[in-house]
Amino acid sequence: MASQIVLISGCSSGIGLATAVFLAKDADKRFKVYATMRNLAKKGQLEEEGKECLGDTLIIKQMDVCSDESVEKAVKEVLDAEGRIDVLFNNAGVSFYSPVECVPISIAQDMFNVNFFGTLRLIKAVLPSMKTRQSGHIINNSSVSGIMGIPFLDIYSASKFAVEGLSESLAPLLQQFDIRYTLLEPGPIDTLIGENATEWSKTMDNGTADEKTAKLQGIAGKKFEELVSKKMKSIEIAAIVKEIILGQNTNFRCLTNVEFLNEEIAAKLKDSATNKPMEMIKTRFFEEQKDESYNI
Numbered sequence: 221m222a223s224q225i226v227l228i229s230g231c232s233s234g235i236g237l238a239t240a241v242f243l244a245k246d247a248d249k250r251f252k253v254y255a256t257m258r259n260l261a262k263k264g265q266l267e268e269e270g271k272e273c274l275g276d277t278l279i280i281k282q283m284d285v286c287s288d289e290s291v292e293k294a295v296k297e298v299l300d301a302e303g304r305i306d307v308l309f310n311n312a313g314v315s316f317y318s319p320v321e322c323v324p325i326s327i328a329q330d331m332f333n334v335n336f337f338g339t340l341r342l343i344k345a346v347l348p349s350m351k352t353r354q355s356g357h358i359i360n361n362s363s364v365s366g367i368m369g370i371p372f373l374d375i376y377s378a379s380k381f382a383v384e385g386l387s388e389s390l391a392p393l394l395q396q397f398d399i400r401y402t403l404l405e406p407g408p409i410d411t412l413i414g415e416n417a418t419e420w421s422k423t424m425d426n427g428t429a430d431e432k433t434a435k436l437q438g439i440a441g442k443k444f445e446e447l448v449s450k451k452m453k454s455i456e457i458a459a460i461v462k463e464i465i466l467g468q469n470t471n472f473r474c475l476t477n478v479e480f481l482n483e484e485i486a487a488k489l490k491d492s493a494t495n496k497p498m499e500m501i502k503t504r505f506f507e508e509q510k511d512e513s514y515n516i
Contacts, residue, residue, distance in 0.1 A: 223252040223277065224465065225302045227295070229285050229342060230312030231255035232262035235361065235409060238454035239309065239461050241270040244278035246462070254298050256283035258312075285312045285338030295345040304353060307465055308346050310339040311361045315376040319429040319437060328375045335379035340386065350399050357400040359464060360387050364407045364478045368485055371440045371505050391472055402464050407477035410451040440505040452477050
């Protein structure tokens with residue numbers, strides 16, 4: 221049986237790196253992985269962890285999801301080499317935690333360029349060949365923040381909501397071409413996604429937040445850290461991605477470790493026309509702390 225050709229974005233660290241190595245090391249060699257990243261200077265860890273697979277079931281390529289030309293070039297090279305792309309895993313993403321008024325529009329646009337338009341570019345690039353073959357599988361790495369907006373993750377949530385809307389619209393159409401579509405919606409993962417936005421954070425003016433907003437950010441941040449203290453490992457997500465590809469999980473939505481917001485998500489789906497979901501989030505993230513230093 222021929223290996224499935226898998227193209228993954230954002231493989232310099234985190235979920236992308238773990239998934240690329242996990243699939244490439246499959247004992248039955250059911251996958252040939254094209255692991256991509258914007259900056260090949262960061263390929264060291266991927267090369268080290270996947271060294272026994274390099275050049276065989278693991279191929280590392282440069283691809284910047286923010287560049288039309290880079291995406292088109294990388295996809296063409298894979299299609300020229302393999303004749304097909306069986307699975308696209310849109311994984312590249314970035315996040316930061318900040319009051320929305322402190323985020324320059326240019327940085328908000330940069331985040332959308334990675335999280336949403338990067339996903340869109342890759343889908344546009346692979347769809348013609350998948351439609352022609354009437355075969356393929358697109359997996360978009362969304363987030364629990366794409367289901368429920370979380371305070372101070374405003375721009376990140378908005379970008380993931382956009383990915384969700386795109387996916388909900390495309391999935392029924394692509395079924396007509398026998399193209400599978402999966403939305404992966406993880407909760408907190410032990411990755412560098414926040415640290416990778418360090419350069420953006422340096423350009424944000426946190427001093428523009430008023431005193432009350434700054435205190436609320438402290439309260440919400442402390443609550444958020446408590447809620448997400450139990451994080452999944454990237455390798456656990458990689459194992460779930462493998463199950464999805466192999467058809468062991470065929471759901472359109474695949475939620476992982478979102479228990480900390482189960483009630484809020486259920487309320488949103490059930491009581492979407494009321495204020496209840498918003499009130500629950502307000503209570504969850506802004507309830508008064510025992511530590512008086514956090515009181516407003």
